Amino acid sequence: MIFGSAIMVDDKGGLTPEDSVQQDSDHPDYEYRMASLYMSSSDVVAVTSCGVARHKFDVEPLKRGDYTHHIEMFEKSISLSRYIKASIDMDSVSDRIYCITNKDGKMVAVSPSTIQVSIREIIDDETQNIYCGEFYFDDENEKREYSFKQGDNSLSISLNLNSESFSQIFERLSSGDDFIDLSIHFPAYASWLDSMAGVWPTTYIIKPKRDDENFAVLTRISSSKSPSENHAKNDSEPDEIDIFSDDDDKVELKDLDTSIKSIGDSLSTHLSVGKQMVTYLTVISICLVLLTIKVFI
Structure with a gap:
């Protein structure tokens, strides 16, 4: 650099x-x-350029005159470019x-x-x-x-x-x-x-x-x-x-964002289900312990 x-x-x-x-x-x-x-x-x-006329080269001083006089100073020069x-x-x-x-x-x-x-x-x-x-x-x-x-x-x-x-x-x-x-x-x-x-x-x-x-x-x-x-x-x-x-x-950013959100939602759902399973297992374990204690008593 x-x-x-x-x-x-x-x-x-x-x-x-x-x-x-x-x-x-x-x-x-x-x-x-x-x-x-x-x-x-x-x-x-995007530009279109069109040439129309060209001034004739004339070394003599410019003279005043009518329409015909002035138009004769130019000649047609048609060109088209882009x-x-x-x-x-x-x-x-x-x-x-x-x-x-x-x-x-x-x-x-x-x-x-x-x-x-x-x-x-x-x-x-x-x-x-x-x-x-x-x-x-x-x-x-x-x-x-x-x-x-x-x-x-x-x-x-x-x-x-x-x-x-x-x-x-x-x-x-x-x-x-x-x-x-x-x-x-x-x-x-x-x-x-x-x-x-x-x-x-x-x-x-x-x-x-x-x-x-x-x-x-x-x-x-x-x-x-x-x-x-x-x-x-x-x-x-x-x-x-x-x-x-x-x-x-090309990978569309919006599609990638949607995919990421979908994965995030899926992980969130699985995490929620996992937490519920842990809670259920904990309750069952406590019940089994209490039942065992009651049997021996």
Whole structure:
């Protein structure tokens, strides 16, 4: 686990906190490997975007004129696209994720303030194609020459999905589903100690600024009318769509609670009967003792 903003250094192909580097160690604290992350949305929207017209490029000064004059400045440009935007519930993220920022010439691992996910539809004849996405870290330490807005350390994940699978989720969201759950795989620097100890959740560090390390693949997505059981208080809807994997057997909490209550009631009944039997045996024993005394007298 990383406490605060830790300064990281390159170490044996991975990353290690600056004050923890050991020359005699065979491995870095964070090894470069494929990582996976599960997360759920706090809110999600399905967006349809339609392009209508395009302004013709004209270097001449704008002139006044009638309707015909103005309409000739544009040409038809019809396009249709769909995408899904989701804000992630930070409590639902399966593992700890940090992003590398450059502060005073040093690599610093910082936790993102928020996570946003955008899923774009890819129209392709090959419905089973897999597409890579990427991360974007809105770095508060980055100096921007043409922007007055300072970064807020938010992490955006741009993902792509083939049209057939995208349509199923999009239609469910349009029909009333309010949440999505998704899993992604991506390269990251993962805690070696957590991996060896089998500790969960583990810690991942990513470098969004490096093009050769910046990619993510959507491996699973589902939609539901209520928050996922993994991070919310309500059970997920039984008609939830899961595209990339078979439905797992789920134990309903209410059924488990009913079973526990049933067992408790049964034990209580048996205990009550047992107490009555002990009482009866005690009375019989006393009667036998009194009868024996009376016979001998």
